[in-house]
Amino acid sequence: xxxxxxxxxxxxxxxxxxxxxxxxxxxxxxxxxxxxxxxxxxxxxxxxxxxxxxxxxxxxxxxxxxxxxxxxxxxxxxxxxxxxxxxxxxxxxxxxxxxxxxxxxxxxxxxxxxxxxxxxxxxxxxxxxxx
Numbered sequence: 001x002x003x004x005x006x007x008x009x010x011x012x013x014x015x016x017x018x019x020x021x022x023x024x025x026x027x028x029x030x031x032x033x034x035x036x037x038x039x040x041x042x043x044x045x046x047x048x049x050x051x052x053x054x055x056x057x058x059x060x061x062x063x064x065x066x067x068x069x070x071x072x073x074x075x076x077x078x079x080x081x082x083x084x085x086x087x088x089x090x091x092x093x094x095x096x097x098x099x100x101x102x103x104x105x106x107x108x109x110x111x112x113x114x115x116x117x118x119x120x121x122x123x124x125x126x127x128x129x130x131x
Contacts, residue, residue, distance in 0.1 A: 033061075061079045095110050
């Protein structure tokens with residue numbers, strides 16, 4: 001009789017584990033929405049400042065990139081756990097951005113137009129409430 005209940009116990013443990021992992025990912029993702037002050041390093045050592053604004057509505061993420069070319073929607077945005085991927089246009093060329101969330105920091109790489117480099121950023125301070 002005990003052998004009949006073991007599969008149920010295993011299924012219960014798997015369900016609990018899946019719930020726990022999902023909860024951990026949800027907590028990590030809850031840190032993503034907001035404005036991020038980003039810097040991309042060029043192969044020449046120049047720093048290009050830009051902002052990344054991430055929103056989450058109805059369980060779907062959207063993002064806007066704002067830099068020298070003005071604001072534009074991030075293309076092909078994917079958020080998986082603490083990883084973020086999207087494409088953006090800079091000086092009429094498309095670039096892939098791959099980032100990983102670590103607390104209040106994003107770090108990763110950019111690539112496109114035959115080049116690549118490091119990208120990093122910190123979450124912008126929340127605007128103070130109007131009094």
